[in-house]
């Protein structure tokens with residue numbers, strides 16, 4: 539949150555007051571710090587500088603074109619999971635040979651598109667997918683470079699909805715079947731086996747589960763090489779977790795050193811696919827208080843952002859700090875703090891950002907910032923309750939630009955078609 543400091547009781551994004559942006563962009567809106575994104579990317583790059591590593595930003599975390607362009611200019615590759623994400627990455631200037639393509643349900647059309655662009659690697663999640671890639675590649679007279687995503691059956695110790703490396707999850711090929719899968723792949727036309735991929739989950743706060751997974755992967759690489767496969771890429775999956783409340787996260791350097799300790803001796807190119815750790819703390823969701831409502835048991839702070847804008851609290855019971863943008867009524871005396879349930883406008887009880895949360899006493903019109911919203915925020919938003927997708931703003935120094943507009947109601951409603959037989 540240090541890119542959003544309070545100075546003279548006013549929250550800033552880099553060198554511009556959040557309230558100044560809010561005067562020009564109506565709430566709710568997302569606001570990103572260009573410097574924060576750049577700094578976290580550089581941290582990864584420096585951490586891995588002594589390894590042959592390619593950072594492939596996980597586009598799903600925040601796919602705004604300005605964000606992707608920022609990362610493209612820093613030399614980032616992309617981890618994509620759909621045709622749409624491939625198009626976004628390419629349009630932002632990320633070269634195809636820095637794109638890895640993950641996902642359990644790649645369609646023929648998507649595979650065709652990725653192959654014709656010449657992406658760096660398909661992270662294959664099943665035998666039927668491999669068969670389809672082989673068929674499409676043969677038709678196009680191309681060769682698809684592949685890695686199997688290995689499910690190492692490791693507990694990621696994170697929220698179950700974002701745990702992906704257990705045998706019960708839909709992802710990847712079970713490690714017990716991996717050698718057989720590679721053997722089949724080597725026989726298929728249009729397929730070049732080049733690597734191994736693993737991703738066990740997101741928001742990991744400890745290195746231990748990563749370490750356990752990478753040990754299994756190292757051993758598998760040795761076995762695959764002994765079987766005669768030319769393995770020269772290891773994709774180590776998503777990045778570190780982030781601090782939402784008080785989680786203590788290992789540094790990127792410690793992580794990189796651990797990767798090197800576990801996998802360095804194999805002399806493979808390392809791919810890393812961080813999303814959250816590049817974006818989460820580079821963004822906030824700015825909202826205004828609509829009403830302060832006294833319930834029978836508690837006070838509600840009703841704000842103009844809802845679960846349709848940021849679904850993490852209702853979907854994963856995620857904690858996000860919520861901070862008053864203007865704290866000028868504050869003094870050392872904590873009497874100016876009040877306890878509220880902070881809720882949105884959507885007609886669901888789940889539309890709750892925080893329960894019994896202490897924030898500065900607020901009134902209608904006050905701006906509130908929901909922190910750590912740069913990753914899995916805007917990208918997971920919807921128009922539920924016919925609420926328009928929140929616009930996005932990027933700040934650089936003392937300037938800001940609107941990087942996504944707020945659609946008009948007319949634009950959204952006119953996408954529906956009322957048949958003339960009605």
Ligand code: LLP
Nearest residue numbers: 596640737740741776777811812813814914
């Ligand atoms: N690679 C693959 C194959 C992934 O599935 C993911 C995330 C990543 C990389 C990036 O992981 P990260 O560095 O961001 O941890 N919506 C959830 C998070 C879902 C993550 C899905 N996969 C949330 O809001 O917490």
